[in-house]
């Protein structure tokens with residue numbers, strides 16, 4: 001079985017306010033790496049001509065546009081973080097740079113949300129591919145690897161279909177601005 005494996009770097013800031021780590025309650029940033037593993041929905045033999053699953057460029061272009069244009073330098077916050085209200089009142093022009101999550105934006109959660117988002121892209125593009133594994137290296141010494149169905153692990157705060165990670169667009173929150 002083949003897998004296409006793509007890695008992208010991005011910078012981010014976040015804070016964790018629900019008690020898992022006091023030091024992480026202060027806004028701080030990381031340079032992270034996300035690696036995705038794509039498989040064919042209907043695996044077959046190579047065709048003897050092009051001999052590709054899908055050209056790399058085609059498989060990764062929307063995903064990398066999302067990471068570079070939406071995730072890179074976004075501020076990741078829990079949806080109920082008071083800083084969200086602060087941005088609404090004081091810097092509404094930056095609301096589009098907030099990546100909002102159901103509870104704290106840990107690496108475990110963003111791994112699930114990013115996999116769901118990537119699978120939305122791959123599905124709408126009828127790519128014949130799906131992502132079944134993702135790794136996010138939050139720091140050079142801490143990596144989270146997720147395999148499985150992200151919907152089984154994402155906290156269920158509201159109807160799944162209304163959430164940004166199930167929309168095949170560049171959104172990183174469900175705010176209206």
Ligand SMILES: Nc1nc2c(c(=O)[nH]1)N=C([C@H](O)[C@H](O)COP(=O)(O)OP(=O)(O)OP(=O)(O)O)CN2
Nearest residue numbers: 016020021024028105106107108138139140141142
């Ligand atoms: N299970 C998780 N634990 C923690 C997460 C997380 O996403 N999932 N995140 C953090 C913080 O974001 C923190 O900034 C990173 O953790 P830390 O171990 O402090 O990172 P270091 O690179 O400083 O680790 P070293 O051991 O010094 O290499 C905390 N926990």
